[in-house]
Amino acid sequence: MFYECPKCKRRWEYPLAECPYCLVPLEKAEGKAAKVVGAVKVSIPTLLHPNVPYYVLVLEDERGNMWGYKSEKEYKVGDVFAIEAAKDPDAVGIWRVKYDLNEALVKVLELIGGIDIDSGSKVVVLPTMAAASHAYFRDNTSPEFLSAILRLLLDRGAKAENIVVAGQSFDDIPVVAMAQKAGLIAAGARFNVNALDLATAEFVKNGYFEIAKHVAEADLVLNLAIGKMGKAVASENLFRALKKENYLGQKYLSSDAEILAQLEPLLKNMMVLAEAESVQRSNKLTTFMGLVLSGRSSRNVDRVFNEVAKSFKLPETIKDTVLPEVAGRTIKEVQYQAEIY
DSSP states (O other): OEEEOTTTOOEESSOOSSOTTTOSOOEEEOOSOEEEEEEEEEOSOOSSOOSOSEEEEEEEETTOOEEEEEESSOOOTTOEEOOOOOSSTTOEEEEEOSSOHHHHHHHHHHTTTOOOOOTTOOEEEEEOOOSSOOGGGOSSOOHHHHHHHHHHHHHTTOOGGGEEEEEOOSSSSOHHHHHHHHTHHHHHHTTTOEEEEGGGSOEEEETTEEEEHHHHHOSEEEEEEEEETTOOHHHHHHGGGBOHHHHHHHHHHSOHHHHHHHHGGGOTTEEEEEEEEEEEOTTSOEEEEEEEEEESOHHHHHHHHHHHTTOSSOOGGGTTOOOOOEEESOHHHHOOOTTTO
């Protein structure tokens, strides 16, 4: 995505608020096709790019915009460059966040078929809320990520009154305290969307599970996982859609992996968007990965994230999950030892 001044026609690759020369808002200038105008093979590994060989391409679109791109696949000058959407419904999309999180979210959703909503769609957003901590600890979904999701939904035609940001606590810390400290309440309030503590909501029976009625009846449920190495955050976040007593009862009889295998097929209206810009290592310190992931299977998203980060240990919930098809960026293009560097 490039951004163009409507008056002087200057372009930038990052979203300025306005043209510094004309002082008017910029317009998006997205290219529809790209070709390779430069290519070089890299055979020497570095800390952040350990998988070799790879290729550094210079791409140009029909507007004359040019940018660099790292590719696992070899291209030659003159080749047409295109990113194809996934064919497998259980595939995971990976995309880099360069300058514009909103642009990355649009792209990563396109990779798995996009979302279909309108003004009448009921949408439930389930952010990760695991601790009463500030956003920079990355225990919870960041306010920036939640804001970008809400803006995307409204841009796609959803109405604020039909969007619910929901969650619940399974321990002694109230979910409101977590959301307040993490900045999520303020982020939601800016868009006038509804907030809901699922612990106080109505639940409906579906097999062995008692699922929050808002979740069960929504047209779209967005599971906002945040990357934590060695953890299956997207999968664990699904459990927050269950009644607390029901989940604890199931957990007494079965493992989380077994619960997830039975629960996930019941939530066919759910899509995962995983925040992986700044993420937690297993030692709780954060590191930068600069990614966003998407998928319709929480287990697959967790499996791909931990593979990209080269986590020291896979969580029990997903240790038997086979790596799915990946669209957009390949695992090798973005993979490095994030647990260390």
